[in-house]
Amino acid sequence: MSTLWIVVMLNLIFADILGIYIEFIHKNTLDGIIGEVTITMAIAAVLTNIPILMIYFSRILRYKVNRSVNIGAAILTIIYVVGGGSLLPHYLVCAAIEVIALLFIIWTAWKWINTRPI
The missing domain is CATH 1.10.287 (Helix Hairpins)
Incomplete structure (x- = not known):
């Protein structure tokens, strides 16, 4: 159970960091670029979740x-x-x-x- 909480906590922290970054980009760039940044950040979120999920998977997989x-x-x-x-x-x-x-x-x-x- 504690491992799942680690996964949850890391995702909360990561989501906050991405939110701050996207907010900063939104205020400091042209609106036409925001779609590209959003897609890039979504890809980064998926890739960053690999090590986060490995905390759990490395404990349960055969x-x-x-x-x-x-x-x-x-x-x-x-x-x-x-x-x-x-x-x-x-x-x-x-x-x-x-x-x-x-x-x-x-x-x-x-x-x-x-x-x-x-």
Whole structure:
């Protein structure tokens, strides 16, 4: 149950951050660009939910599926972090930590041995 609350909380925080960002863009850009920004932010919301949902899925999925899903989700998240990033110092630090953690997830899942009875 606590894992589901983590998922809920992270989504609440993320939705607020996106809302603030969209509000800022709306006040500081031309109205013709807003449709593009909204679609881009919707895609970002979907991609950001991959690691959020992995908090839950990594706890409930069976071994073989869990292993594959963790590797796939980590690869997609690395692409999202690097591809959607910026060169601002705070982002570079955060992105570096995220990529290292994601590489560790891939390595751990790859080396994972099923110790539970089937």
